[in-house]
Amino acid sequence: MTRCSRIAPALIAILVAIGCGSSKPQDASATTEGQAASSAPAQAAQASAGQPAATGSASIQGTVRLNGTAPAAEKVKMDADPVCQQQHASPVYTEDVVADANGGLKHVFVYVKEGAKGPFPVPTQPVVLNQQGCWYTPRVLGIQVNQPFEIVNSDGTLHNINAKPGVNPPFNIAQPVKGMKTTKKFTKPEIGVTFKCNVHPWMRAFAGVVEHPFFGVSGADGAFTIAGLPAGTYVIEAWHEQYGTKTQTISVGDGETTSLEFTFTAQ
Template identity: 35%
Template sequence: MLLGLSAITLVAGLAAPRDAAAGTIKGTVVLKGTTPELKKLAVTIDQYVCGKEKNPEDLVLSPQGGIRSAVVWLDKPPAAAGGEALPSTTSMDQKECMFAPRVVVVPAGGKADFLNSDRLLHNLHATPTANPPFNRTQPKGRTISISFSHPEIIRVTCDLHSWMRGWVVVAEHPFYALTNGAGEFELRGLPAGRYTLKVWQERLGTISKDVVVGDQDPTAVTVEMPAR
């Protein structure tokens, strides 16, 4: 009798319906077209810390053309899609006169901790449209925390070092992802259905791509961003 119950339990487990919110979009963002010439940036101040030149980081590619630090998100996800909450706090450092990482994602209502690991003075300057602007002097070792209430993409600069650029992407919902060094990303917890992906990259702009999440999991997608 116990064996029969075990068999029934096993069959019931196998027959259980698939979680309606278990779908995953797993993709890669790649460059389409000729790779633009990326000239080094001249450093004219504080060379004892910053060096004499910097590699441009506004477009970083893998050997296969994958785009690093592109932001991918769902346009208008359905209410039924739960999604794993994004961390409420992120951090961005300043190392050798570059923002590191260059792009961060924080949910609306979250905050970014800005650090300064350099042995010189920096400042944080941004002029958002949906969130309050800021312009803060930052000596070495000081952490400056800034909260963001409204979704938007914000450029952060240092007035003392003109080549420095960083980006804070304030997310409207949990379905945001930042591509890794190979251009790969993953969005989890999606019901089956048709979605529109938005992809932003600081040099290449924003594009859209439709994708269908079906019974096969994960759903593979390649997003091509035209070279500029």
């Protein structure tokens, strides 16, 4: 009862904001969108069939580092929604800046900004953004233009996914039922597309949308890999949600693995 009284105003505000009076119409539109989104990449892949793949045998293996001390993570207060709270045996901490003892910086989107020569087939396999324990997984993801983007609610509580890109059209959808899936796509390249949930304001995720498959996201040790590059010279950019971007120009040769390091400075 306590939970309902706390969540109800937010729920009503969200449903009004997105023009949705009940879950059933949303279910229907989600299905329609899913079908439309999955057919577009299939057509694109078909259109590019027979063209030589614009990929090669060079790789970049790099590390993103943080110079200085990361700001202290804060404990996330989920008690407003017991469905969130009860799914975590231990406290959850903010992940705005996550660095390990060696300065490896997690959650950095690293991609080829200039130099990739397409066209590139669009994968039909979706990139999935899961909502579980009132937390987005993954926090940072890469996706190709027109690739299916599947948003899943694995929680028995309402989430809304509020995306406000700067180049692609914004959307704000409600997923009130556990197991709901909605498929979207991004039609233009854009780095740092932000996803928020208005019910649980601590939830954040970010996407890098690119026209090619040459991207990676740094792991807990700051390491990333960009594989399958043709020999050539590329501008590589690293994007972090708090620290912005760094770029470097790098040349790679066939069959070679080239190392690359980015360093952000703690603020």
